[in-house]
Amino acid sequence: MQKDLVSISEISKDDIELILDTASSFRDVLRRDIKKVPTLRGKTVVNLFFEPSTRTRTSFELAEKRLSTDVFNFSVPTSSVVKGESLLDTVRTIQSYGADYIVIRHSASGVPHFIAQNVDASVINAGDGINEHPTQALLDAFTIRERKKDIKGLEIALVGDIVHSRVARSNILCLLKLGANLRLIGPPTLIPNTLPEGIRVFHDMDEGLKGVDVIMMLRIQMERMGKGFFPSTREYFKLWGINCERLSIARKDAIVMHPGPMNRGIEISSEVADGAQSVILDQVTNGIAVRMAVLYLLGGSRNAE
């Protein structure tokens, strides 16, 4: 493994599979009564979140603690960033605290790359702008593999705001590397103009769901509405929301995923979210295992140096 995990686009299929296999062992650890292992004792992790996040940050923090690292959280409203410190100075300061890992989330695309170039610590991207969210894609792949065994050849649909979604972008890259057949469903305003080859685009949800094994719903951000990406949430739900009736168009054993937090009644109905085909809560648990695997593997490369 490389020093950093900044994007799915920069890691190989073999690396992805190594992370997923390693995550399986950590998934077993999480099923035990005592969920903590001493693997990374003495290592320091800094969670550097420039954007509000509860789920991803909590998931990382749990993963870090279960590997016995020392964790500290650096969140923006309480930091010197609000006093006008530059990003580079903030990061260099954190490096000087002796951080072995920096987990970063930032609203600007490319920031994890920028930081990785400027520090010795391993940098893990926890979401950058509209670019990537690699650990989310890895945990999604892990969850699919858990249910469907092999991702190769599966029909997977991503539904909703693809253009602004780092989750979608990382998933597209990851699932293509693992051999899935991808389709994107949503209004033309929310689908990118340029896409990797072989991806099918549907604006008609019913058409797009035919024969699908996996449905990944994406969160709709309300602020998009005012900017003309779509006219209203009720029209959105009518055209691209998932309910039981729509779900029946997909394969009988199709699973429904959502990275959270959900907007019930806007992109997903409660019946589907809480239904038998939903794996949304599995995604949450798997997220911890996958993040443990990433920390463990990046640490391994550091120790080998």
Next chain:
Amino acid sequence: MPNSAFIIKNGFIIDPSQNIEGVGDLLVENGKIAGIYFKNGKKDPKKNGAANKEIKTIDASGRYVLPGLIDMHVHLREPGFEHKENINTGTRAAVNGGFTSVCCMPNTDPVNDNATVTSYIIKKAREQGICNVYPIGAITKAQKGEELAEFGMMREAGCIGFSDDGHPVTNSLMMRRALEYSKIFDSPIISHCEDLLLADSGVMNEGAVSSMLGLKGIPSGAEDIMVARDILLAKLTGGRLHIAHVSTKCSVALIRRAKEQGIRVTAETCPHYFTITDKAVIGYNTSAKVNPPLRTEEDIEAIKEGLRDGTIDVIATDHAPHHKDEKLQEFDKAPSGISGLETALGLSLALVRNGVISMKQLAEKMCLNPSLITGVRAGNLKQGSDADIVIIDQDAEFTVDADKLLSKGKNTPFCGVKLKGLPVITIVKGNIYERQH
């Protein structure tokens, strides 16, 4: 004091203003061009009265001798942003790049939207600059796009054109008025063509690369639409329009058609728009962040064709120096701009070597045409003109090293690139400067 007299011998002299192309000697006296003498034996300067004394000789054998280059689009950043550049360092960078005249954009602080600021810049340039500095005034007060600035008074103070560069005039009626009102002075309205609403919060060209990097894109249409609008307004008003920094294929086509129709429009492009594509941004490279953004191979080809067939009149640099710390930031946050004065000639000579344009065309686009468009009295080697001259060694190679640029702005995407062709000597009003590094 300028060397009272010297002679540049055996250079290949090109001056499109007099249709001169040939090997000869160029005599300079008291900071002025005293004459050109060709090797065909018509005249020998040694036999002239002035040359009877032993005078200094600069050997230009195997080199080109051109009128000093004119850059009609630079940002000298003074007043207000002296941490990025000032008139002293900016003009030194210009001379190091072969430029003897620069036209500086008004987006300073305060904005050059009145005669007082214009006079300040001219005074500073006289005291601290080492080349000619011609200010460009703002089109609207504070570049806000709301009220016309005082063209007449700024013109009198020394402005050679008007532009809201960096802050395009969104209001079509205001742009119409500017094109109409400026007709009294025959000054060009230099338009930074960008539909700001369509560009939205984009930070690079919209396309495959922006998709790959997850950066918000600016579609080429954001430029094309405004080029089309401004051409139509130039047609409506009969005003003189100059399109700044053309970066798209469609802009070139629109300008070509407008010229065919006899609309008074001229255009410039910059070396980065005919040399590198949006791929230079890969790795979130902020030194390749520029506005308009770097485009695609297809656009490069169209711009080269535009330069070749005369659709694009001028090569300018849009020299936009920034402080190192400003570029060492999040890509979204880093300011746009490339420090271009010291690499422009090398990059433009590549066009000559690759057969896109001739050396004479290069001299037209970097000397004659900018002088015709702006009306500055420079860009020629006529007898009696200021001795603004550049001597170019077209075979000299150099590797771009940002730290060695004389400009304070080290922001270049050409770092480490090997360029061929150097302005080995630049002469401003008879003062001789050798290329540094």
